[in-house]
Amino acid sequence: NKPRRAADEDIREEAARHRAPANGFSAWYEPFPPGPAGAGSTDERYSLDEIVYRSSSGGLLDVRHDMAALARHPGSYWRDLFDSRVGRTVWPYGSGVWSKKEFVLPGIDPDHIVSLFEGNSNLFWAERLGRDHLAGMKDLWVKHCGISHTGSFKDLGMTVLVSQVNRLRRAPLSRPIAGVGCASTGDTSAALSAYCAAAGIPAIVFLPANRISLEQLIQPIANGATVLSLDTDFDGCMRLIREVTAELPIYLANSLNSLRLEGQKTAAIEILQQFDWEVPDWVIVPGGNLGNIYAFYKGFEMCRVLGLVDRLPRLVCAQAANANPLYRYYKSGWTQFQPQVAEPTFASAIQIGDPVSVDRAVVALKATNGIVAEATEEELMNAMSLADRTGMFACPHTGVALAALFKLREEGTIGANDRTVVVSTAHGLKFSQSKIDYHDQKIEDMACKYANPPVSVKADFGAVMDVLKKRLKGKL
Numbered sequence: 155n156k157p158r159r160a161a162d163e164d165i166r167e168e169a170a171r172h173r174a175p176a177n178g179f180s181a182w183y184e185p186f187p188p189g190p191a192g193a194g195s196t197d198e199r200y201s202l203d204e205i206v207y208r209s210s211s212g213g214l215l216d217v218r219h220d221m222a223a224l225a226r227h228p229g230s231y232w233r234d235l236f237d238s239r240v241g242r243t244v245w246p247y248g249s250g251v252w253s254k255k256e257f258v259l260p261g262i263d264p265d266h267i268v269s270l271f272e273g274n275s276n277l278f279w280a281e282r283l284g285r286d287h288l289a290g291m292k293d294l295w296v297k298h299c300g301i302s303h304t305g306s307f308k309d310l311g312m313t314v315l316v317s318q319v320n321r322l323r324r325a326p327l328s329r330p331i332a333g334v335g336c337a338s339t340g341d342t343s344a345a346l347s348a349y350c351a352a353a354g355i356p357a358i359v360f361l362p363a364n365r366i367s368l369e370q371l372i373q374p375i376a377n378g379a380t381v382l383s384l385d386t387d388f389d390g391c392m393r394l395i396r397e398v399t400a401e402l403p404i405y406l407a408n409s410l411n412s413l414r415l416e417g418q419k420t421a422a423i424e425i426l427q428q429f430d431w432e433v434p435d436w437v438i439v440p441g442g443n444l445g446n447i448y449a450f451y452k453g454f455e456m457c458r459v460l461g462l463v464d465r466l467p468r469l470v471c472a473q474a475a476n477a478n479p480l481y482r483y484y485k486s487g488w489t490q491f492q493p494q495v496a497e498p499t500f501a502s503a504i505q506i507g508d509p510v511s512v513d514r515a516v517v518a519l520k521a522t523n524g525i526v527a528e529a530t531e532e533e534l535m536n537a538m539s540l541a542d543r544t545g546m547f548a549c550p551h552t553g554v555a556l557a558a559l560f561k562l563r564e565e566g567t568i569g570a571n572d573r574t575v576v577v578s579t580a581h582g583l584k585f586s587q588s589k590i591d592y593h594d595q596k597i598e599d600m601a602c603k604y605a606n607p608p609v610s611v612k613a614d615f616g617a618v619m620d621v622l623k624k625r626l627k628g629k630l
């Protein structure tokens with residue numbers, strides 16, 4: 155048995171005492187798209203300690219790992235190492251993200267890490283939904299990335315970004331970073347505010363006024379962030395935060411910053427781990443700014459290249475029909491990308507018309523023989539509500555992914571025996587108003603097929619019995 159930690163020592167201090175020797179792994183920024191696997195594919199590279207979001211030609215950047223160094227260990231070494239860390243409190247490996255530290259930010263001192271023990275999210279076996287509503291699917295799973303500290307998958311990326319900012323601000327680097335800022339449809343802002351509050355770093359969030367849920371709005375307010383409610387949409391907020399971060403010493407926290415994706419990619423690695431390192435056939439991800447679909451690809455591809463698994467799943471990116479620039483691009487045979495002014499959607503966190511990571515998404519989809527699907531408002535709300543009827547409490551974005559699954563299953567693209575994972579990106583409780591409107595049948599031009607409004611009854615035994623007998627007719 156391990157001796158108990160001394161009473162005057164916390165888990166960071168305990169970890170510092172047991173600090174592993176430097177492991178020789180490293181990572182840096184390179185221009186996107188990445189070259190072939192292996193180090194040294196380009197001369198342009200930047201240390202992760204530099205504050206840089208774009209390449210010299212104005213393109214995206216990507217975090218690149220020294221794959222040759224990681225490949226000195228066989229895949230079985232990494233599988234065993236990651237498995238040995240699951241569900242522990244050893245700093246920082248108890249986090250689902252930092253349990254894969256060598257694949258994420260290998261060089262960061264654990265003492266600089268800002269973690270809320272994120273990740274390790276539930277992989278839910280959607281037994282009834284698959285069997286009863288998807289023509290006998292037996293191997294349907296929902297990765298509940300939204301059952302997390304701030305209620306969305308953004309925690310996975312934000313722990314990495316805020317940890318790196320913490321490192322930059324502290325000695326010996328001592329960079330004069332006044333705060334960290336983002337534009338947001340409500341989830342990035344919640345995660346940024348929570349991690350900054352935990353680290354004591356100022357957070358600044360730009361939100362499109364009246365376009366995010368009340369639950370999302372209260373999160374940064376409660377965490378003490380500077381909240382700017384702007385009379386524009388998300389794309390307008392994004393343009394503004396980019397201008398502001400170019401002018402002021404405010405570090406940019408949106409997924410344009412490729413550090414975020416290093417954390418988000420661990421959800422893909424976690425899925426493989428939860429299946430005992432077997433690769434699912436399909437993974438369906440709702441897409442907005444399009445960083446996450448690439449993050450999933452990166453996680454899967456890294457595991458393939460390093461021999462933890464031997465193939466990639468096929469990826470599906472699902473968009474709301476009201477905010478579908480990637481879907482249109484895909485339908486054009488990847489010939490014509492047209493940004494759009496996104497229309498309101500119940501999946502409000504993906505109401506994005508000019509996604510920053512469109513080129514990243516294309517790489518991910520082409521490499522995985524992927525598909526882009528779309529869902530109308532009625533389709534996504536019905537899919538979400540039907541999933542709820544089978545024991546989930548899905549958010550509308552998960553509804554978009556589920557609606558895509560229904561279509562692909564119906565047309566036979568996804569087979570009854572295909573192991574399929576739907577990525578649930580946020581907690582349904584963050585979007586309760588849309589559920590209330592659905593169940594109240596208050597949505598214009600929507601039949602709300604699965605509405606289940608509460609029944610108002612007189613507090614009287616007879617009246618209650620009448621209602622129950624009617625409801626349970628034939629079952630009593």
Ligand SMILES: Cc1ncc(COP(=O)(O)O)c(C=O)c1O
Binds near residue numbers: 341440441447
């Ligand atoms: C709940 C939710 N689902 C899905 C997405 C889409 O992720 P991405 O922007 O990385 O495509 C977002 C944010 O955009 C989100 O907040």
Ligand SMILES: N[C@@H](CCOP(=O)(O)O)C(=O)O
Binds near residue numbers: 339343410503
């Ligand atoms: N849904 C996001 C939109 C911004 O995406 P990001 O990944 O680029 O930060 C949000 O919640 O703000």
